[in-house]
Structure formats: structure tokens, C-alpha cells
Amino acid sequence: MIPPAFDYASPTTVNEALALLGQNPDAKILAGGHSLLPMMKFRLASPALLVDINKVDGLAYIKEEGGWLKIGAMTRESEVDRSALVKQKYPLLADTARVIADPIVRNWATVGGNLAHADPANDHPATMLAYGARLVAAGPGGTREIAIGDFFVGPFTTPLEHNEILTEIRIPAHKAGDGGAYLKIERKVGDYATAAVAVQINVDSKGRCMSAGIGLTNVGLTPIRTAKAAGLLVGSSLDDATVKAAANAAAEAAEPSADNRGSEDYKRSLVRTLTTRALKTAVERAKAG
Amino acid sequence: MxxxxxxxxxxxxxxxxxxxxxKGNYIDDIKLPGMLWLGIVRSPYAHARIKNIDTSKAAKIPGVAGFVTGKDLEKYNLHWMPTLMGDTQMVLPVDTVKYQAQEVVAVIATDRYAVADGVAAVEVEYEPLPVVVDPYKALEPGATKVRDDKQSNHIWHWGAGDEAATAQAFEAAATVVKEHIYIPRIHVASIETCGCLANWDPINKHLDMYMTTQAPHAIRTVLALVAGHVGLSEENIRVISPDIGGGFGGKVPVYPGYVIAVAASVLLGKPVKWIEDRSENLQADSFARDYHIDAELAADKDGRITAMRMKTLADHGYSDSQAAPSKFPAGLFSIATGSYDFQKAFVEVDAAYTNKPPGGVAYRCSFRVTEAVHAMERLVDIMAHERGEDPAAFRMKNFIRPEQFPYHSALGWEYDSGNYHAALQKAMDMIGYADLLKEQTEKRARGEFMGIGISSFTEIVGAGPSSQFDIIGIKMFxxxxxxxxxxxxxxxxxxxxxxxxxxxxxxxxxxxxxxxxxxxxxxxxxxxxxxxxxxxxxxxxxxxxxxxxxxxxxxxxxxxxxxxxxxxxxxxxxxxxxxxxxxxxxxxxxxxxxxxxxxxxxxxxxxxxxxxxxxxxxxxxDPPNLTFPFGSYICVVDIDRGTGQVKVRRFVAVDDCGTRINPMIVEGQIHGGLNMGFAPAMMEEMQYDEHGNITGGTFMDYLLPTAVESPRWELGETTTPSPHHPIGAKGVGESATVGAPPAFANAVVDALWHLGVRHVDIPITAPKVYDLLKKHGAALEE
Amino acid sequence: MSTHHIKLTINGQAAEADVPARTLLVHFIRDTLSLTGTHIGCDTTSCGACTVLINGRPTKSCTLLAVQADGAEITTVEGLAQGGQLHAIQEGFHQCHGLQCGFCTPGMMLSSVALLKENPSPSEDEIRWGLSGNLCRCTGYVNIVKAVQYAAEKMQA
Missing domain, CATH: 3.30.365.10 (Aldehyde oxidase/xanthine dehydrogenase, molybdopterin binding domain)
Structure with missing residues (x-):
């Protein structure tokens, strides 16, 4: 399959890229390209210009700074998967990067692309919702921060303007008592989730839940954050009854539709099971470190 | 030395x-000077009248050299072609399309990029027509007729065995079990798709046809028969089948694309290459299975099988174009009595047209043997469980004994050789059967569900003796x-x-x-x-x-x-x-x-x-008989009650294919065959919605297992040579694909039998298992 | 459509050409450079038959534009053997019968090479995980795992 014809530009700075986007209303950003190019091959997308940001310097990094884990938007999933820092302190993120697409695709797929595409089936959105991440976008007038909760406004729709580029993802830096997990049910490696659940919690020294975030993958038109489920956890000792109540609340928050991956009921049941299991793992991890 | x-x-x-x-030399690696590319515009509808085809925009695209439509082919009487089963199928439609992804117009251009643009630019106006996708509905009175040139959607009826004697045996039986078993439509999906390069030399009236074919000589003869009237003469046709990137039966049929490429090369006087993309390959090429089976088994008071009966509805799509021997419309389905010694059996198959692609046997299987084996091995397991007998012991009791060979089966085959007891015993020893039973009991007490599934299959391969086997009249030597x-x-x-x-x-x-x-x-x-x-x-x-x-x-x-x-x-x-x-x-x-x-x-x-x-x-x-490879497989699964996921913990496969020529290659064939048994058992299915739309026509939704999902196969062997083959070899490429699926299904049902679960259709996906758990109050609501 | 002049290194050899923007890397490799060992098996970045190494990392070359490879070092299956000597992974696939039809084999071997570079003695689980972006329809993967283990041992010896 062959994409329709287009022009191509490969800027080396964010400003150049922004200028190209500004000049071309039918331009699209080419990041990892592993969602965009297949869509173009099926002729479901036909941008007039591809602005390839793979050669823009300074958009790929993972570092702790000023109370945040900062991830450059062009950081490849394989780099996240390899990162000792992520492995050690951000297990929810590590779990997530490991199950996105397949190992070869992860060499190109980027964290920023996974979010900016705003596909409810993508994995990072739920994780970033659970973390309460903030996104940094560069535009002609400078940069702005967008809270993750404001980012997924519709299917494949974000508040990013045509002439804005997502440049950085900020996750609150790890602190004592943090723990998280991402559990995904997929039909095979490389598949989108039938359902997946991201959980991030913080527990105090007595095992009391101080904060919680829960995000759901591919069970709605957008990635879903379940404030209600998370709210049930906060202040509790994460006892079985509370976990069960939270899992039920997460299942209620899901709005899945039936497809080849399963019925609405099945997907809702999965959300319940996965929330319970992810919480168990998150608690273990929180207590361990 | x-x-x-x-x-x-x-x-x-x-x-x-x-x-x-x-340095392999596959079809797409071959280039000829001046070569053109052929691409195909396909129907978005499962049934529609073509109102208009407008190629004017496409014609303006640089590099586009021409088009071929059904009307162009009609001038040469090449718009329809005969199938191997005495039916006909369209090369290109003149007025109506009969399935989604059917060929509508061919575009020829100078390179693969221009041809893709040309295909995208052709505008076709359709008038959608009523669609029939369910073969049962297709046979109801007043159903939408798929084929205007036929009386009804019923293609043929075939049967084997003694119906009356079988009915008598059922009446006399102590135990009868019944099940409706659906073997879904699947696709071989070799990693290389199909393609060809047709090179017509107008001076010498000679055709070089490079193509992905498993049967080059038969293709040459078919081409000569189909297109003899337009100047293709068999001495001037050279079919070259280069290295093939996996076939599994999918590269036996003659697809319209091949014929159109020949026509285009003849019309334009240049070499024309056609390479399918994956979507075309999955959506339009020959499928396999799609058998709806009502199966019954009878046993006497001692648990000896006395009779078997199967009534089947076969969905053939819009044409009976399966690549099977002429006299066997339902292939070798009459192997369904399997490895068991009983003499009353009756099987019948009705075939129906639906608005789906044609095909029928192309998935690593010797003509419908997989369907037969699956139904029988499920029945045997249900019977054993129903009677409270151990499925292994039940099989041992009912197997044909070694001294009974050559064995005359109830449905007329002469099994050449076998030792079924030895193969099953070996599999049980390898897997530690007794310990597994103990573990299962302990786990069940703890609320953990594990299952042990056995399949003891008998294959029938090596077609075949000239007295019975031919393809378009050519004997199968x-x-x-x-x-x-x-x-x-x-x-x-x-x-x-x-x-x-x-x-x-x-x-x-x-x-x-x-x-x-x-x-x-x-x-x-x-x-x-x-x-x-x-x-x-x-x-x-x-x-x-x-x-x-x-x-x-x-x-x-x-x-x-x-x-x-x-x-x-x-x-x-x-x-x-x-x-x-x-x-x-x-x-x-x-x-x-x-x-x-x-x-x-x-x-x-x-x-x-x-x-x-x-x-x-x-x-x-000319083989004096077919050969009858066999084996016993045992599968162990663990079921996740919270998600319905089935984890295949172990799979032991003991195969007996007679003399092994190269044991390394034989084992490789078994490994691969097992994976192609696992895939349809647990993952693969070609699905359609009620409008005849394919809901899984790419590798995103047609699920081939990766190394991660694939079980870690453990192999064993016994050797019982074929007495009539010069070196005693029987054939092995398909045994595992045929034999493995019921082992998975039997294992899953075994895990859930105590809940009241008797059957689950393949593919056994997590949602299906979860639904069963839920229905029987055993799903964990964690 | 824009056209771009690209220069790259493939299997140690310099190559340059003008390519239209939409030319997929796999077609550039197969059609322009006539290196037909890299295959095409799907449209959806699923099968991995087109896998090549770009600056050492496995890449599905059907999902990259040729122009994106400007300046890159590419290794295809044709670049594995050196001086008439098979690479350890090629030897492993041969000795362990890790291939049948051969169509997925180039991609499978290139993924294996990258896997072994990062993890010189992988467990069976790690091998299966590492190769899960490459589909094989023939072998059932058992002998592919053995082939990678063979190469791992040979490369460490």
C-alpha cells in the first residue's frame, strides 16, 4: 500500500517546524510515524506536507528536574523501556512503555506522539492521567502547559493548535510511598488493549492512601480518568473492600463499545479485574519503595 | 568423501x-524490462450492482497506462472462469459484485506508486443489493439469491455411510451425545502474499507466467483450457513458480488477479506484474473451513462407541471454488470416524452460497480433514466426560487395535497402518498424565481451573490413487x-x-x-x-x-x-x-x-x-492407497477466572508419520503445523458483519500468533511405516494443524466441565471463556 | 510532491539518490538499490518482514520514508555475512532449522542481531519477547529461539 503524494520538510529546530506548520494548514507533524504512515498508506490521511521533527534537536530526554520527571516528546518508547531511572522510580511508566505495540515499533514510536494522537486505544494517555501529568506545547507565541485532564477533549482531538508542537511531558517526581502499575489485556503482542488500567497511588508510612489516580485505556471515546474511583481510595487503608469499591467505580466509569475484542460487559469486567490487580501491585510497589 | x-x-x-x-528469489524480486504494474479496484459492498465505472480521473494520472474491466474481458469470453469443482467464478464482474473486496476494475501503470494512485482515483458507482451472509438463512425459502445463474443458494448435497443402519445403532445406544460445532472461516496468511508476473511475447505467441503457485503444471493446463480460444496454447505456456514465501494451500487456487495479469500482458504486449497487498490477500483470497456441524456419537453400556452421525452445512461463499479433488465435494470429510473402531456411521454435507469470498480448503489441511477431526475429537471427549470416564482411558478402549490394520473404516477407507495406543501412551508418559489429574483435582478444590485436553487424530493424506482422485480430470499422481x-x-x-x-x-x-x-x-x-x-x-x-x-x-x-x-x-x-x-x-x-x-x-x-x-x-x-498418519496430543491449560484468558502451559505432540526422511525437517513441519493449529483454536477467525463487511481484514485484527503467544511445543514420536509406500513414509506437513485444535478445545472444556460447560467453539478467545465462566457463576469479580 | 537527494550507507557501501518524498524505505531498498532480501508482508506495520537495522536499531522499513533515512547507516540481510563468512545468527538459523520458507527470515535475523547486542545471553522469554515484532508462519518459533541461543553462545565464545 502506498501513501498519496505529499511534500516533506525536515526542520532542525522547533521554531522552524512551527513556521512550517504555520504556513501550511494541511501540514501534519511526523514524529514516530507509526500511526500516521499506516493511515496514509490506507489513504485515511492525506496531508499536503509532512513536517518531520525527528531531526529537531533536544526533544528526546528523560530527566528529573524541579520536582518533575521530564520526558522529551520525541523520546522513543524503547528509550523509556531501557531507562534505569524509569525502571527504578516510575514503574507505571515502565509497565506502559513495555507493552506499547511491539519491540520494533517501540524503536520509533514516541511518548509525545502516543499522547498527541489522542487515540483512546493508545496506552500513555491512561498512564499520564493516572500520574496527573502536565504537557508542554510550543507555539508561535512561546510555550504553554496543559494539564493532562484537559488534554483529551474528544476522539483523536486535543487542545493543541495546528501550529503547536507537544514538546515535553512532565510527571510529578517520585516521592516516598509512590507506587503504580499498568495492566493491559491484549489479544496478542502488537494489539491495542481490549482494556487496560493505569493506577498510581501514594501511601504513607501507615499504609494509608494519600493520593490516587486511575486511567483507563480503550474503553471509551477518549482515554478515561476516574476521579470517583480514585477518590474512594484516598484516605483509606486500601483494604479489600475499598479496593473492590474503587474497581467497581472504575468499571462504571468505563464506556466501552463492543467490537472484535469483546462485548461491553466483558470490557467492563476487565476494567474491574485489572483495577483490582493493578492496585495490588501498586500497593506492593509503594510499600517497597 | x-x-x-x-x-x-x-x-x-x-x-x-x-x-x-x-538471495531467495520470490515473486516480487523478479523484474523484467518494460514491466508494468497491475492494481485492482475492489468492491466496498458484499452485493451490489455496478452502475458506472469512471476511469477518466485515473487515466490522467502520470504513469497510468490502461484499465481492464469485466466488459473488456467479456469480449473474449474471459469474464467468467471455471472452478475446479465444476462451478464458475468471475474474473471481473460485468454487472454485479458478490462479496466485499471482489475485483471490479484493474488498473495498469508504469510503477507501483502510479498504480496505487490510479486505483484510488477510479470512481465506481454501486447500487447496493440485499446481502446474505448466514448460510442457514441462505437456504431458507425466499432468501436473497446469491447467484443469478443458479436455481437457489443450495450448491450440492453429499453423503457417505449407511444412514439407516446408523439410525438403528443410535436407537440401540446406551449413551448418545450431541453437539453443534462451528469451525470458523480462517485464512492461511502466508507472510508472502500472492502475485504474478505475466510476460506475453506477441511474436512467438508465448507466455512466461511467473507466479506464486503450489501447482505449476496444473496451472499451465488450466490456462490452456481457459484461454485456448484466445491463442494460449499449452506448449507455449511456461509457468515458473519461484521461491514461495509460505503457501499452506493459499497458493493453489487460480485467483482472478493472475488471469487479469495475463489478459493485460496480452492486450498491452508488455510484462505485467501483480502483487497483492496484505488486505487484498486476507479479504479476497481463498479461505478455509466455515463448516457448521451437528455431530452425534453413540456408545453402548460398556462405553464402546457404536455409531457416529454428522450433518453439516458448508458456507462456500459466492462460488464453489475450493481446490479439492473432483469427486470429493466435501473433501475427505469421511475420515470423521477417526481413530476409533466402530462400523456404523453416516455423514452428510450441504453446501450453500453466501455473499462472501469463495474458497474452502486452503489452510494446511488435506481437504476437510481438520473439520472432521475436530468434530470427532470433541464428540469423543464429550462422551467420555458424560459417562464419567477418563478421556484417555476412553480413547484407549475404543481405538482401532494394531492387529486390525489394514483397517476398513465405516465410511469406506482402508487405513494403511497404525498403533494408536502406543502414541497416546507415549504422550501420557511424556506429560505425566497421572500427576496432572491429581494436580487438577487439588486445584479445583482451591477454585483454580486447569484443563487437560487430548486429541488422538487420524489423518488421510497423499492424494491420491488414480481410481478415485483427479483434478479437472488429471489423475493425482x-x-x-x-x-x-x-x-x-x-x-x-x-x-x-x-x-x-x-x-x-x-x-x-x-x-x-x-x-x-x-x-x-x-x-x-x-x-x-x-x-x-x-x-x-x-x-x-x-x-x-x-x-x-x-x-x-x-x-x-x-x-x-x-x-x-x-x-x-x-x-x-x-x-x-x-x-x-x-x-x-x-x-x-x-x-x-x-x-x-x-x-x-x-x-x-x-x-x-x-x-x-x-x-x-x-x-x-500412482499411489495404491492414501496414507494415514496419526498422533496423540495432550494440552494443559490454566484459566484466569478474572479475565477469561487461557494460558497454554504445556503441549505434548506425539506424531507418527511413518518413516522419517529428515527428522529435523519433520520436527520443523510439526512445530509449524502446531502453531497453525493453535492459531485457529485460540486466535484467528475471519469475521463478517450482517452486511457482509469483513471486520478483520488486516493483521491488526486477523491475529497471527507471535513468539510470545505461541506455546512451547514438546515433541515425541512413534514410527509405524506405511506398508504400501516405497520407503514407508506417510507425509507430515499438516498432521499437527489437523490434530491440534481439538486438544486446546478439549482442555478448555475439561477445565470447565464441572461447571456444566460441554462445548466451546474455536477460536477460544478470552471473552468467550469469560462469558462461560460468568454464565456458570464462576467468573471472579475481583 | 517534493523530491529529496539522500545519501546513506547501506551494508557499509555509500548510496545516494533522488527520492520522491513518499517513497517508502523498503521500496528504496528493494527497487532502487535492488537489495531484495528485505521483504514486504503487510500494510499495517505488523509482520516485521521488512525489518532492517537503522543505526543499529531494528526498524520496519515499510513504515519509514526513504528520505527519513538520509544520513543513516543501514544494515540489511545482505550485510550480515562478512568476507564470505556467515554471521553467527545466520549459522544459528541454518544449524537449528530456524527457517522454512525464508520469507520472514531476514527480518527475524536482524531483530535477533539487535537483541543479542543489547542482551548477549537472553533467556527464552527474553528472546520470544524480543522477536515479538516479527511474524513467522512456518516454524512455530521453537527453532528460531534455538537459533538465537546458538548465536548467543557462538558470539560469546
Whole structure:
């Protein structure tokens, strides 16, 4: 399959890229390209210009700074998967990067692309919702921060303007008592989730839940954050009854539709099971470190 | 001196070096000067009238050279073509399309980018028509008729066995079990798609047809028969089947794309290449299975099987275009009595048209054997469980006993050889069956569900004897031609065509065994109809039973001539010569000997007066019977009650395919076959919605297992040679694909039987299992 | 459509050409450079038959534009053997019968090479995980795992 014809530009700075986007209303950003190019091959997308940001310097990094884990938007999933820092302190993120697409695709797929595409089936959105991440976008007038909760406004729709580029993802830096997990049910490696659940919690020294975030993958038109489920956890000792109540609340928050991956009921049941299991793992991890 | 590497040697494959170094020669690797590309516009509807085809925009695209429509082909009476089953199918439609992804218009352009643009720019106006996708509904009175040229959607009825006697046996039975079993539509999805390069030479009226075909000679004859009236004459057609990137039956049929490419090459006078993309391959190429089976089994009070009955509805899509032997519309479905000793059986199949792509047998299976085995092995398991008997013991009790071979089955086959008890016992020993039963009981008490599933299958392969088997009238023999060169090296050519099975190695080893020429000195060629002897091709596990036998028989002819030459050289009487490995020696004087190499040299330099020079032979082998490979598989699964996921913990496969020529290759075939049994059992299904739209027409939704999902196969073997095959070999390529699915299904049902679950249709996906758990109150609501 | 002049290194050889923007890397490799060992098996970045190494990392070359490879070092299956000597992974696939039809084999071997570079003695689980972006329809993967283990041992010896 062959994409329709287009022009191509490969800027080396964010400003150049922004200028190209500004000049071309039918331009699209080419990041990892592993969602965009297949869509173009099926002729479901036909941008007039591809602005390839793979050669823009300074958009790929993972570092702790000023109370945040900062991830450059062009950081490849394989780099996240390899990162000792992520492995050690951000297990929810590590779990997530490991199950996105397949190992070869992860060499190109980027964290920023996974979010900016705003596909409810993508994995990072739920994780970033659970973390309460903030996104940094560069535009002609400078940069702005967008809270993750404001980012997924519709299917494949974000508040990013045509002439804005997502440049950085900020996750609150790890602190004592943090723990998280991402559990995904997929039909095979490389598949989108039938359902997946991201959980991030913080527990105090007595095992009391101080904060919680829960995000759901591919069970709605957008990635879903379940404030209600998370709210049930906060202040509790994460006892079985509370976990069960939270899992039920997460299942209620899901709005899945039936497809080849399963019925609405099945997907809702999965959300319940996965929330319970992810919480168990998150608690273990929180207590361990 | 090189090793001979005859039978039983795990010689490394001779074909490997080119594949390992990127020097394989697959269809898309072939380029010819001036070559054009062909692309196909396909129907978005499952049933529609074509109101208008507008190519004007496409014609303006740089590089687009022309179009072929059904109306163009109609002028030459090439818009329809005959199928192997006596039906017809469209090459390109003149007025209506009958399934989604059907070919509508062909676009020809100078390169693959221009042709893609051309395909995208053709505008077709359709008037959607009512669609029938369910074969049961297709047979209801008043159903939408799929084919305007037929009386109804009912294609044929076929049956085998004694209906009345079977009914009597059912009435007399102590236990009867019944189940409705659906074997879903699947697709082989070899990693290489199909394609061709047609090169018509208008001066010499000669066609070179490079194509992904498992049966090059049959294709040549079909082309001559279909297009003889427009000037294609069989002596001027050369079909070349290059390296093939997996076939599994999907590269047997004649797809419209091939025919259109030939037509385009003839019309334009240039080479035309057509390479399917993956979506086209999945959505339009030949499918397999799609059998809806009502199956029943009867047993007496002692738990001995007394009778079996199956009524089946087969969904053939819009045309019966399955590539099966002419006299077997339901293939070899009558193997359904399986490995068990009973004499009352009746099976019948009705075939229906629906608005789906045509096909029927293309998935690593010898003509409907998979469907038969699945139904029978499910029934046997249900019966054992129903009677409270251990499924292994129940099978042991009912197996055909070793001394009963050759065994005449209730549905008319003569099983050549078998030892079913030994194979199952070996599988049980390997897996530790008794311990597993104990573990299962303990786990069940703790609320953990594990299942143990057995499948003891009997295959039927090696089609076939000329008395019964033909394709378009051509008997299903196969062939070998061997020429020994003066220096004792050889070339051998065959009518079959490897798609990864390792023929270049295996055939060489058979000849090495017979003649003592090292296998590495024997060059094996297939796939060029100008040079290879006529054969029916490689599918249905027939290469070793037919062409492999032909290799032996041709080699033995050569050995007989070699004996005469040796007698001449040794100045001895022929009857005084003894053959040993690679030489003849004079009885009682082993040092008076001539090696095959010395004899070969003499055949060209010093042959006896009155004898023809040279040392070569050809054999067209007509097998006296089919061969009946068998095996017993045991699968262990653990079920996640919170998600419905099934984890295959272990899978032991004991196969008996008779003599193993190259054990390494045989095991590779079994590994691959097992994976293609696992895939449809647990993952793959080609699904359609009520409008006939394919809901899984790419690798995103048609799920081929990766290394992660695939079980870690454990193999065992027993060896019961075929008594009628020259070297006792039976064929093995498909056994595992045929035998494995019921082992998975039986394991899952075994895990859930105590809940009241009797059956689950494949593919056994997590949602299906979760629904069963939920229905029976056993889903964990964590 | 814009056209771009690209220069790259493929299997140690310099190559340059003008390519239209939409030319997929796999077609550039197969059609322009005539290195047909890299295959095409799907449209959806699922099968991995087109896998090549770009600056050492496995890449599905059907999902990259040729122009994106400007300046890159590419290794295809044709670049594995050196001086007539098979690479350890090629030897492993041959010795362990890790290939049948050969169509997925180039991609499978290149993924294996990268896997072994990062993890010189992988467990079976790690091998299966590492190769899960490459589909094989023939082998059932058992002998592919063995082939990688063979190469791992050979490369460490």
C-alpha cells in the first residue's frame, strides 16, 4: 500500500517546524510515524506536507528536574523501556512503555506522539492521567502547559493548535510511598488493549492512601480518568473492600463499545479485574519503595 | 568423501544459504524490462450492482497506462472462469459484485506508486443489493439469491455411510451425545502474499507466467483450457513458480488477479506484474473451513462407541471454488470416524452460497480433514466426560487395535497402518498424565481451573490413487525425473513445489538412500513447467507420499540399469551382484565392487554394447492407497477466572508419520503445523458483519500468533511405516494443524466441565471463556 | 510532491539518490538499490518482514520514508555475512532449522542481531519477547529461539 503524494520538510529546530506548520494548514507533524504512515498508506490521511521533527534537536530526554520527571516528546518508547531511572522510580511508566505495540515499533514510536494522537486505544494517555501529568506545547507565541485532564477533549482531538508542537511531558517526581502499575489485556503482542488500567497511588508510612489516580485505556471515546474511583481510595487503608469499591467505580466509569475484542460487559469486567490487580501491585510497589 | 545422508539423517537444508543471505528469489524480486504494474479496484459492498465505472480521473494520472474491466474481458469470453469443482467464478464482474473486496476494475501503470494512485482515483458507482451472509438463512425459502445463474443458494448435497443402519445403532445406544460445532472461516496468511508476473511475447505467441503457485503444471493446463480460444496454447505456456514465501494451500487456487495479469500482458504486449497487498490477500483470497456441524456419537453400556452421525452445512461463499479433488465435494470429510473402531456411521454435507469470498480448503489441511477431526475429537471427549470416564482411558478402549490394520473404516477407507495406543501412551508418559489429574483435582478444590485436553487424530493424506482422485480430470499422481551425470552427481526434477518444506533436501536424501550418491551431490529442481515432469503439485501433505515415492521408484529404475552396467564392468552375472549402500559387489567377493560413481561414469564412457547410454529415469507414481498418519496430543491449560484468558502451559505432540526422511525437517513441519493449529483454536477467525463487511481484514485484527503467544511445543514420536509406500513414509506437513485444535478445545472444556460447560467453539478467545465462566457463576469479580 | 537527494550507507557501501518524498524505505531498498532480501508482508506495520537495522536499531522499513533515512547507516540481510563468512545468527538459523520458507527470515535475523547486542545471553522469554515484532508462519518459533541461543553462545565464545 502506498501513501498519496505529499511534500516533506525536515526542520532542525522547533521554531522552524512551527513556521512550517504555520504556513501550511494541511501540514501534519511526523514524529514516530507509526500511526500516521499506516493511515496514509490506507489513504485515511492525506496531508499536503509532512513536517518531520525527528531531526529537531533536544526533544528526546528523560530527566528529573524541579520536582518533575521530564520526558522529551520525541523520546522513543524503547528509550523509556531501557531507562534505569524509569525502571527504578516510575514503574507505571515502565509497565506502559513495555507493552506499547511491539519491540520494533517501540524503536520509533514516541511518548509525545502516543499522547498527541489522542487515540483512546493508545496506552500513555491512561498512564499520564493516572500520574496527573502536565504537557508542554510550543507555539508561535512561546510555550504553554496543559494539564493532562484537559488534554483529551474528544476522539483523536486535543487542545493543541495546528501550529503547536507537544514538546515535553512532565510527571510529578517520585516521592516516598509512590507506587503504580499498568495492566493491559491484549489479544496478542502488537494489539491495542481490549482494556487496560493505569493506577498510581501514594501511601504513607501507615499504609494509608494519600493520593490516587486511575486511567483507563480503550474503553471509551477518549482515554478515561476516574476521579470517583480514585477518590474512594484516598484516605483509606486500601483494604479489600475499598479496593473492590474503587474497581467497581472504575468499571462504571468505563464506556466501552463492543467490537472484535469483546462485548461491553466483558470490557467492563476487565476494567474491574485489572483495577483490582493493578492496585495490588501498586500497593506492593509503594510499600517497597 | 561426502556423507550420503540417506533416510533418518538430520542433514542441514540445502536451500538455506540463499534464504539466509537475502538471495531467495520470490515473486516480487523478479523484474523484467518494460514491466508494468497491475492494481485492482475492489468492491466496498458484499452485493451490489455496478452502475458506472469512471476511469477518466485515473487515466490522467502520470504513469497510468490502461484499465481492464469485466466488459473488456467479456469480449473474449474471459469474464467468467471455471472452478475446479465444476462451478464458475468471475474474473471481473460485468454487472454485479458478490462479496466485499471482489475485483471490479484493474488498473495498469508504469510503477507501483502510479498504480496505487490510479486505483484510488477510479470512481465506481454501486447500487447496493440485499446481502446474505448466514448460510442457514441462505437456504431458507425466499432468501436473497446469491447467484443469478443458479436455481437457489443450495450448491450440492453429499453423503457417505449407511444412514439407516446408523439410525438403528443410535436407537440401540446406551449413551448418545450431541453437539453443534462451528469451525470458523480462517485464512492461511502466508507472510508472502500472492502475485504474478505475466510476460506475453506477441511474436512467438508465448507466455512466461511467473507466479506464486503450489501447482505449476496444473496451472499451465488450466490456462490452456481457459484461454485456448484466445491463442494460449499449452506448449507455449511456461509457468515458473519461484521461491514461495509460505503457501499452506493459499497458493493453489487460480485467483482472478493472475488471469487479469495475463489478459493485460496480452492486450498491452508488455510484462505485467501483480502483487497483492496484505488486505487484498486476507479479504479476497481463498479461505478455509466455515463448516457448521451437528455431530452425534453413540456408545453402548460398556462405553464402546457404536455409531457416529454428522450433518453439516458448508458456507462456500459466492462460488464453489475450493481446490479439492473432483469427486470429493466435501473433501475427505469421511475420515470423521477417526481413530476409533466402530462400523456404523453416516455423514452428510450441504453446501450453500453466501455473499462472501469463495474458497474452502486452503489452510494446511488435506481437504476437510481438520473439520472432521475436530468434530470427532470433541464428540469423543464429550462422551467420555458424560459417562464419567477418563478421556484417555476412553480413547484407549475404543481405538482401532494394531492387529486390525489394514483397517476398513465405516465410511469406506482402508487405513494403511497404525498403533494408536502406543502414541497416546507415549504422550501420557511424556506429560505425566497421572500427576496432572491429581494436580487438577487439588486445584479445583482451591477454585483454580486447569484443563487437560487430548486429541488422538487420524489423518488421510497423499492424494491420491488414480481410481478415485483427479483434478479437472488429471489423475493425482506425481513425478520425479532423475539424471545421473558422468561424474556421479545428479539432478532431479519434480512435479511438486516446495513452499518451505525443504524438498531440495528431503528428495535428495531419498535418492541418496536409494543410490548411495551423497545428498549434497544431488540438485533438486521444481517449479518450472518447461523442465520438470508433469505433476499435480504440493498441498494436502501429498509431496512425500507421491513425489517422494516417485523419487524412490525412479532411483530404483536407475539402480536396475546400474546393475547391468556393473555386471558388465565386473564381468559377473547380474544375479550374482549384491547392492550395498552405494555399490554393487560380487556375491562372496566384497572387494570386487563398482561404486555408483564408477557405474555412472561407465554409463557414458563404457556402457555395454546394445544398451542405451546414459543413466536416468522418470517415474509417475500412482499411489495404491492414501496414507494415514496419526498422533496423540495432550494440552494443559490454566484459566484466569478474572479475565477469561487461557494460558497454554504445556503441549505434548506425539506424531507418527511413518518413516522419517529428515527428522529435523519433520520436527520443523510439526512445530509449524502446531502453531497453525493453535492459531485457529485460540486466535484467528475471519469475521463478517450482517452486511457482509469483513471486520478483520488486516493483521491488526486477523491475529497471527507471535513468539510470545505461541506455546512451547514438546515433541515425541512413534514410527509405524506405511506398508504400501516405497520407503514407508506417510507425509507430515499438516498432521499437527489437523490434530491440534481439538486438544486446546478439549482442555478448555475439561477445565470447565464441572461447571456444566460441554462445548466451546474455536477460536477460544478470552471473552468467550469469560462469558462461560460468568454464565456458570464462576467468573471472579475481583 | 517534493523530491529529496539522500545519501546513506547501506551494508557499509555509500548510496545516494533522488527520492520522491513518499517513497517508502523498503521500496528504496528493494527497487532502487535492488537489495531484495528485505521483504514486504503487510500494510499495517505488523509482520516485521521488512525489518532492517537503522543505526543499529531494528526498524520496519515499510513504515519509514526513504528520505527519513538520509544520513543513516543501514544494515540489511545482505550485510550480515562478512568476507564470505556467515554471521553467527545466520549459522544459528541454518544449524537449528530456524527457517522454512525464508520469507520472514531476514527480518527475524536482524531483530535477533539487535537483541543479542543489547542482551548477549537472553533467556527464552527474553528472546520470544524480543522477536515479538516479527511474524513467522512456518516454524512455530521453537527453532528460531534455538537459533538465537546458538548465536548467543557462538558470539560469546
Amino acid at each position: 561426502a556423507e550420503i545422508n540417506g533416510l533418518g539423517h538430520s542433514m542441514k537444508r540445502k536451500e538455506d544459504p540463499r534464504f539466509l543471505q537475502g 506425481d513425478s520425479a525425473e532423475i539424471r545421473i551425470h558422468p561424474t556421479g552427481k545428479a539432478i532431479a526434477r519434480f512435479g511438486t513445489k516446495s513452499q518451505g518444506q525443504g524438498h531440495e533436501t528431503t528428495y535428495a536424501q531419498i535418492i541418496a538412500e536409494e543410490l548411495g550418491i551423497p545428498a549434497e551431490h544431488i540438485k533438486v529442481e521444481e517449479g518450472d513447467t518447461d523442465t520438470a515432469p508433469y505433476g499435480l503439485g504440493t498441498y494436502a501433505s501429498r509431496s512425500t507420499p507421491t513425489a517422494g515415492a516417485a523419487a524412490s521408484m525412479a532411483a530404483r529404475k536407475i539402480r536396475e540399469k546400474a546393475r547391468k552396467i556393473a555386471a558388465h564392468l565386473l564381468e559377473a552375472a547380474e544375479e550374482d551382484l549384491v547392492w550395498d549402500t552405494n555399490k554393487f559387489y560380487v556375491k562372496g567377493s566384497p572387494d570386487k565392487a563398482k561404486t555408483i560413481q564408477e557405474i555412472a561414469f561407465a554409463a557414458y564412457t563404457n556402457h555395454p554394447q546394445g544398451m542405451e547410454a546414459g543413466l536416468e529415469a522418470v517415474n509417475y507414481y
